[in-house]
């Protein structure tokens with residue numbers, strides 16, 4: 243499928259998606275949202291793809307939802323169209339996703355990064371939920387995911403004042419997995435993605451599901467879920483291969499099933 247607002251490139255078992263509305267700092271308009279979600283859903287279902295990397299430009303990962311597109315919308319239009327609900331499909335992805343963030347990740351851009359499983363930040367990355375300055379608040383999960391990621395104190399301050407966080411603070415706060423020099427960001431993200439894509443895809447999907455369960459449930463239920471899924475992994479060919487490879491002192495060759 244030909245996309246106009248994103249670039250896609252397959253590198254081995256990794257799908258690299260580059261947000262590509264440079265003149266609007268990759269603002270997430272309706273078209274970009276639909277194209278991005280179509281591309282990631284296709285990869286989710288593709289056994290040949292084991293991980294997705296989403297990146298932007300050197301200046302902006304994404305500067306938010308498209309303000310110009312929504313500025314004159316009415317309540318009825320926002321409600322009837324259930325604006326932003328399409329992103330639930332992104333959050334429901336089972337394939338592992340990495341956000342490689344350089345420059346601005348503001349508003350919906352920060353929210354998109356937080357919907358990814360791992361955020362790798364360039365040392366010049368800037369995170370924020372500045373919607374309050376526009377007379378609104380986060381609308382793609384920011385008030386919830388930021389609070390879960392970095393705790394109430396910082397999330398509340400950021401959402402109420404619109405102040406941004408640099409990469410160092412974001413790492414200290416637990417929002418990002420690692421900070422890397424801007425020039426090495428994409429290579430690092432692709433290497434990390436290759437590592438993940440080299441694992442068994444179903445096992446990686448189940449692992450993602452188990453970690454995410456920690457956000458949704460009690461510890462007792464989460465541990466029970468983990469144990470049941472752990473048992474289920476013994477029905478996969480890749481568990482047999484992974485353990486046989488260890489015993490035979492050779493690298494595992496996963497069949498991703």
Ligand code: CAA
Pocket residue numbers: 265266267269270305306307308309310311326346348349350351353372373376379380381382384
């Ligand atoms: N929507 C639409 N257009 C945007 C945009 C956005 N979120 N962010 C930037 N742009 C556009 C600008 O309007 C500008 O276009 P023109 O050249 O046509 O004027 C172009 O991108 C370049 O932007 P700037 O000239 O502003 O660049 P800068 O370097 O001076 O500033 C910036 C960069 C600080 C990121 C600034 O662009 C900015 O503050 N952007 C808005 C950030 C924001 O408020 N994001 C939240 C959006 S609402 C949201 O996301 C709701 C939600 O939770 C779902």
